[in-house]
Amino acid sequence: MASFDLDQPLIELVSQTSRNYWTLRHAFEGTQIFGGIGSGKTSGSGRMISLKFLKAGFGGLILTVKPDEKDMWQEFCQIAGRSQDLAIIEPGGRHTFNVLDYESKSHNQQHAITENIVEVLKTVIRAGEEKSSGKNDDPFWETALDMLIFNVIDLCKLSKGKLSILDMYNIVQTIPKSMDELRAENVEVKAFQIAFETARQNVTAQIDKWFASLPLSIQEKLQENDALFEEQLFGAIPDARLLKFLDQFFFDNFIGLSEKTRSIIDFTFSGFLFRLLREPVYSLFFKNASTITPEDCLNGKIILINLPVKLYHKVGRDCQILFKYVWQRAMEKRNVHHNGRPVFLWADEAQNFIHEHDPDFQATARSSRVATVYISQNLPNYYASMGGQKAEYKVKSFMGTLATKIFHANADIETNKYASDLIGEAFFEDRSDSLTVSKDFSRTRSRSLLVDKLMRPEEFVKFRTGGPLNNFRVEGVLHKQGDMVLNGQNHVKMVFNQQFIPS
Ligand SMILES: Nc1ncnc2c1ncn2[C@@H]1O[C@H](COP(=O)(O)OP(=O)(O)OP(=O)(O)O)[C@@H](O)[C@H]1O
Numbered sequence: 489m490a491s492f493d494l495d496q497p498l499i500e501l502v503s504q505t506s507r508n509y510w511t512l513r514h515a516f517e518g519t520q521i522f523g524g525i526g527s528g529k530t531s532g533s534g535r536m537i538s539l540k541f542l543k544a545g546f547g548g549l550i551l552t553v554k555p556d557e558k559d560m561w562q563e564f565c566q567i568a569g570r571s572q573d574l575a576i577i578e579p580g581g582r583h584t585f586n587v588l589d590y591e592s593k594s595h596n597q598q599h600a601i602t603e604n605i606v607e608v609l610k611t612v613i614r615a616g617e618e619k620s621s622g623k624n625d626d627p628f629w630e631t632a633l634d635m636l637i638f639n640v641i642d643l644c645k646l647s648k649g650k651l652s653i654l655d656m657y658n659i660v661q662t663i664p665k666s667m668d669e670l671r672a673e674n675v676e677v678k679a680f681q682i683a684f685e686t687a688r689q690n691v692t693a694q695i696d697k698w699f700a701s702l703p704l705s706i707q708e709k710l711q712e713n714d715a716l717f718e719e720q721l722f723g724a725i726p727d728a729r730l731l732k733f734l735d736q737f738f739f740d741n742f743i744g745l746s747e748k749t750r751s752i753i754d755f756t757f758s759g760f761l762f763r764l765l766r767e768p769v770y771s772l773f774f775k776n777a778s779t780i781t782p783e784d785c786l787n788g789k790i791i792l793i794n795l796p797v798k799l800y801h802k803v804g805r806d807c808q809i810l811f812k813y814v815w816q817r818a819m820e821k822r823n824v825h826h827n828g829r830p831v832f833l834w835a836d837e838a839q840n841f842i843h844e845h846d847p848d849f850q851a852t853a854r855s856s857r858v859a860t861v862y863i864s865q866n867l868p869n870y871y872a873s874m875g876g877q878k879a880e881y882k883v884k885s886f887m888g889t890l891a892t893k894i895f896h897a898n899a900d901i902e903t904n905k906y907a908s909d910l911i912g913e914a915f916f917e918d919r920s921d922s923l924t925v926s927k928d929f930s931r932t933r934s935r936s937l938l939v940d941k942l943m944r945p946e947e948f949v950k951f952r953t954g955g956p957l958n959n960f961r962v963e964g965v966l967h968k969q970g971d972m973v974l975n976g977q978n979h980v981k982m983v984f985n986q987q988f989i990p991s
């Protein structure tokens with residue numbers, strides 16, 4: 489196995505007087521590329537970094553928003569000699585990934601499976617929520633939705649012995665709206681009741697078997713004492729306990745919720761499941777066996793999900809966030825001592841794919857050797873999609889977890905000001921002063937100094953943006969948090985070539 493040295497240079501940073509390197513170590517600390525429309529994010533810095541990653545043997549995950557991203561990555565992989573490693577999950581393609589199978593198999597304790605799947609589904613649902621509604625910050629709503637997901641999954645497992653999105657959807661759709669509906673006679677018996685009845689029968693059969701296996705004396709003792717019976721039963725048959733919880737949740741709590749609350753929660757969950765049930769998503773992520781898993785990236789596979797958000801909209805986004813989160817959790821579990829291969833997580837128009845656990849993930853990405861590259865035009869894009877209360881604070885603190893930032897030409901004042909502030913201030917000689925007092929020797933010796941921005945916000949407006957008129961050159965400033973980049977400064981102005989080919 490190739491060894492991967494953390495100090496291996498990826499990008500050379502040069503000025504007339506000095507030279508430095510942006511290394512694997514820096515890549516694992518995360519990168520954010522900003523720039524206005526057509527500023528050269530994708531074809532300038534994005535192209536160079538992705539080709540460097542590919543050439544260095546990284547595995548990776550690529551999420552897509554624009555339909556042309558697949559072609560671009562095919563070209564990049566070809567340039568870097570990595571075409572064999574590219575695995576595309578797309579309609580009509582060769583690769584499928586079964587989320588529920590994967591999550592069920594990657595943990596052995598029965599209980600942990602439900603929790604894992606709830607966590608995954610919940611994260612995706614919450615990432616897709618309308619941020620302005622503030623629903624995301626409402627703890628009641630969140631808990632109620634969690635509990636519904638949890639209990640539906642458990643009911644599905646207890647009645648069918650396995651999980652399927654279709655069964656879950658049918659169950660959610662047919663939970664009675666009221667106790668009256670539940671008691672009504674001559675109504676069609678629907679999925680929810682069938683599932684519950686089946687679960688009850690399954691558990692009853694287990695109980696009968698267990699009870700019959702007990703010595704007569706113990707049977708008698710248990711029959712006389714309900715509390716003791718339940719205690720022994722729950723100890724012996726975990727499913728019995730589960731059924732009791734299901735019973736309490738649905739009949740004592742959920743069915744009795746007010747209509748308005750119920751309908752919000754029902755719609756959120758069933759609407760989500762409904763999208764997953766539609767093709768092509770259903771076949772790609774829920775129906776067929778996995779031909780590829782996140783762990784394959786540790787052996788150099790580059791997974792690209794070709795369900796561009798511009799074409800597939802909400803469901804394209806749901807699936808990609810889902811895969812991204814499952815992938816991130818797999819990478820966190822890796823052991824870098826056994827396999828040190830770097831992997832990258834790539835998202836152009838990244839604001840589409842951010843979820844609530846991203847800040848935590850970024851905090852551990854460095855030690856799991858994941859090089860994240862997020863590309864987005866400006867900060868307000870992130871505010872709108874990370875949103876909720878304190879959007880600006882949340883986004884800026886998240887940005888702090890991506891140590892390298894590259895700023896291309898931008899007309900967004902907020903982002904330019906942010907860049908200028910990050911780069912910071914320095915003392916400059918006040919030239920007007922030194923000119924006017926040039927005759928006075930003692931005054932020139934004590935030239936006055938002014939504090940000013942090293943780069944003013946308006947400077948970012950004028951950067952070159954590539955294309956033939958600029959000889960395919962794209963300008964940008966690379967800023968590295970915490971480290972000196974070049975010449976004792978934390979930033980360097982760079983020129984990227986849109987026709988870059990790695991040597
Ligand atoms: N391979 C290429 N060769 C030459 N010019 C290109 C190439 N790719 C893009 N361009 C041009 O260079 C400029 C920068 O394009 P690029 O797609 O990199 O911008 P971007 O910052 O990613 O924009 P967007 O926000 O729209 O994705 C645009 O004018 C574009 O038309």
Ligand SMILES: [Mg+2]
Pocket residue numbers: 529530531836
């Ligand atoms: Mg782009």
